[in-house]
Amino acid sequence: MTIRRMFLCGMAAISMLVPGASSGATQSPGPTSDARLIVDTDKPGPIIDPNIYGQFVEHLGRGVYEGIWVGSDSSIPNVRGIRSDVVAALRKVHIPVIRWPGGCFADGYHWADGIGPANQRPQGINAAWDKSAETNAFGTHEYMDFLDQIGAEAFVSVNVGSGSVREADDWMRYMTAPTASQPGRSRTANGHAEPWAVPFIGVGNESWGCGGNMTADSYAATFRNYASFLRSYSGERAKLIAVGADTDDYDWTDRVMAQAMMWRPHPTPLAYTTDQPLMWGLSLHFYTFAGNDWRNKGRNIGFGTAEWAAALARANLTDELIRRHSAIMDKYDPDKRVALAVDEWGAWFQSEKDAPSQLYLESTLRDAVIAGLSLNIFNHHADRVRMANLAQMVNVIQSLILTDGAKMVVTPTYHVFDLYKVHQGAALVPTEVQAHAYVEGDTRLPGLSVSASKDKAGKLHMTLVNLDPARASTVYITLRGGRWRTATAQTLTADRIDTRISFDAPDPFIPKPLPARIVQDQVELKIASKSVTLLEISQ
Ligand code: AHR
DSSP: OOEEEEEEETTEEEEEEOOOOOOOSBOOSOOEEEEEEEEETTOOOSBOOGGGGEEEOOSSTTTTBTTTBOOTTOSSOEETTEEHHHHHHHHHTTOOEEEESOSGGGGGOOGGGGSSOGGGSOOEEETTTTTEEEOOOSOHHHHHHHHHHHTOEEEEEEOOSSSOHHHHHHHHHHHHSOTTSHHHHHHHHTTOOSOOOOOEEEEOSOTTTTTTOOOHHHHHHHHHHHHHHOOOSSSSOOEEEEEEEETTOHHHHHHHHHHHSSOOOOSSOOTTOOSSOSOSEEEEEEEEBSBSOTTOOOBSSSOOHHHHHHHHHHHHHHHHHHHHHHHHHHHHOTTOOSEEEEEEEEEOOBOOTTOSSTTOOOOBHHHHHHHHHHHHHHHHTTTTEEEEEEETTBTSSSOSEEEETTEEEEOHHHHHHHHHGGGTTOEEEOEEEEEEEEEETTEEEESEEEEEEEOTTSOEEEEEEEOOSSOEEEEEEEEESSOOOEEEEEEEOOSBTTOBOOTTSOOTTOOEEEOEEEETTEEEEEEOSSEEEEEEEEO
């Protein structure tokens, strides 16, 4: 094998070695290639913000109704209307933050419809999604109760598109004002005396599209106006997240950063001005499908290796998108005070005709590989990416959980989040990767994606994704710095690239132990083709 090309992927240098033939969709002993990794365990980088493992939930299809909310009179076990099986599954993977109520839904949502006695709430219409019924049974109190039950923080997207600054401020007062205030008394009358913490506020959603059809310049002006009035009345300063770009709309990022990052310079410093950026974060939305055509996303089941490769190639673009948006942000914010919040990402394939609800997708091994690859990329950009929210947590697009009435399953993506949770709050560690390329037709990708971190207890964790659907890999890892004594690994794979989860059969994706040998400063492990692996190394 000879070295053909050199790519830079975050902190990892990936050398592409000439590949052999790559074909076939099922697992077999098949070809194997060697990969070499060097890990500088004593050079910790930025902390991986736990919020990179955040989620997004929208009133859409069965995402909220059935997926989370069943009502307290349901035969499905629940606590105050919130289904207990879903809560238990989410607690296990340590969900740090949940963005709600949308999505496109958010810019048509009027929060006051979702408070007060359930039987007096308006029977509304979900204007964003097919004019379906919106009972408003799940509103602010239910969302906060849900967060409490799973131990996550709030990220509320306020209505900019069809709302007003006044409405958004009233919502913040209702949620966060002291108990003795008028908004606090209303909240108390509805069952919650204590103010809630609302650490993150999304100022609109996709204001360039469904959220108002604005130009970057008009959004920047709108954001400045909202930012002047939106605040938390309890706890810390609210972190405002401005609407950022869709995919590669670099001009949007440039204009919003240029015009909306800071207070207008004022001749006399005033009490209300600050030298902190107005925005805590700027968002980015990026979805993966098989190819680059929104109208032809490709099937989510029954696909072949060409669509496997096309989807992974698109997911791999995440790295370039973050690098380029971040470079633009650097012009205005070289110290990286403003986070890039990838607050919608995930694999969005064509829904099958018999899909029981809107944007419901069955879940396959490909989703796990996309999740592993994307999360490794986010980890690599931990200096700028300080939040990411998978779209959407239950029953919609790339979910962690699927339900069918009373039945519930966790998806392959869920297992990836479970394996990767060890990175939350750990320090990114530099990795250098030499691995074969995965080639499929004209698509050429790094065969192996890796990220590594060191946690507070001093344990090293590496997550390795083998993108190649046919070629296993023997990985030799050189550990520089420290004495490392034990290594254990778990891996997730399946027989076929489109193996899917089912309500009626055992879960084929449960990660299994994988032998890992450690000799002096080198670890050796053999990872299967099309797999996601967690390696834990201790001193
Ligand atoms: O996640 C589905 C939709 O995708 C969201 O409502 C919108 O923000 C995006 O276009």
